[in-house]
Amino acid sequence: MQLPPLTDGHIVRRYKRFLADVVLADGTEVTAHCPNTGAMTGCWKAGAPVQLSHSDNPKRKLAWTLERVDMGAGWVGVNTHRVNPVIAEAIAAGRVAELRGYRRLRREVTVDAGGHKSRLDVVLDEGDGCDAYVEIKCVTLLDGDVLRFPDAVSARGLRHLDTLAALVAQGRRGVMVYALNRPEGEVFSPADAVDPAYGRRLREVAAAGVELLALRIEHVQQEMRVGPGVPIAF
Numbered sequence: 001m002q003l004p005p006l007t008d009g010h011i012v013r014r015y016k017r018f019l020a021d022v023v024l025a026d027g028t029e030v031t032a033h034c035p036n037t038g039a040m041t042g043c044w045k046a047g048a049p050v051q052l053s054h055s056d057n058p059k060r061k062l063a064w065t066l067e068r069v070d071m072g073a074g075w076v077g078v079n080t081h082r083v084n085p086v087i088a089e090a091i092a093a094g095r096v097a098e099l100r101g102y103r104r105l106r107r108e109v110t111v112d113a114g115g116h117k118s119r120l121d122v123v124l125d126e127g128d129g130c131d132a133y134v135e136i137k138c139v140t141l142l143d144g145d146v147l148r149f150p151d152a153v154s155a156r157g158l159r160h161l162d163t164l165a166a167l168v169a170q171g172r173r174g175v176m177v178y179a180l181n182r183p184e185g186e187v188f189s190p191a192d193a194v195d196p197a198y199g200r201r202l203r204e205v206a207a208a209g210v211e212l213l214a215l216r217i218e219h220v221q222q223e224m225r226v227g228p229g230v231p232i233a234f
Helices: 080-092 155-169 196-207
Strands: 006-015 019-024 029-033 049-054 064-070 075-077 102-113 116-127 132-139 141-143 146-149 173-180 187-190 211-220 223-229
Touching (some): 006 064, 019 049, 019 064, 075 211, 080 102, 080 116, 080 132, 080 173, 080 211, 080 223, 102 132, 102 155, 116 155, 132 146, 132 155, 146 173, 155 173, 155 196, 173 196, 187 196
Parallel strands (some): 029 064, 132 173, 146 187, 173 211
Antiparallel strands (some): 006 049, 049 064, 102 116, 116 132, 141 146, 211 223
8 A cells, every 4th residue: 555755754752642743854843643542552762763644634733644653673553544444455455365255345334243333344245155344453562572452451442352253153254353563573462461351352252263363564665565474372
């Protein structure tokens, strides 16, 4: 997926959850929108190189958007809005082997499976097998060599797990895709220390047939793309 033109800078601070002060390469200091609802643990530090996108939309409060941060090993994607389109593009192009064979891809679909109602990121149908219901989570929390999710307690994440498990119980495919949005880390595991309820439920739904994928997101120049899968360990 192509990104808009990016401007280099260095982050000064992140505050009030959605704001970041950045000094651009020419010395200008700007306040950028930080489109990330998580804690962003290990995803920024004062002075770290960043890249921003710029919007000319006069209706926006902030023209600049924080896109990615370099924590020393390469770009970490912090704009969570970019992840779903990247994964959906890869699925549609047949680059995710586990999700090939469907002729139609729909995004942002509200489903109600036995009282478990959620809006899921992708629904795949018109295939030879049963329909696939896919939820995508952006992963940036790094714990040694392990990438973990979530980075904060996630009631919404639990609801998505419940919905996927209910769909599987109805004979459909439920798939959780963890989009690993940084270059480090050799394995994916739930963040039990952050949200033990999520970790317990993830293990339960996986045992009940919900499929789990952990896919690396690669950042190059003006592009984000899906790279190879990463092992999942419980």
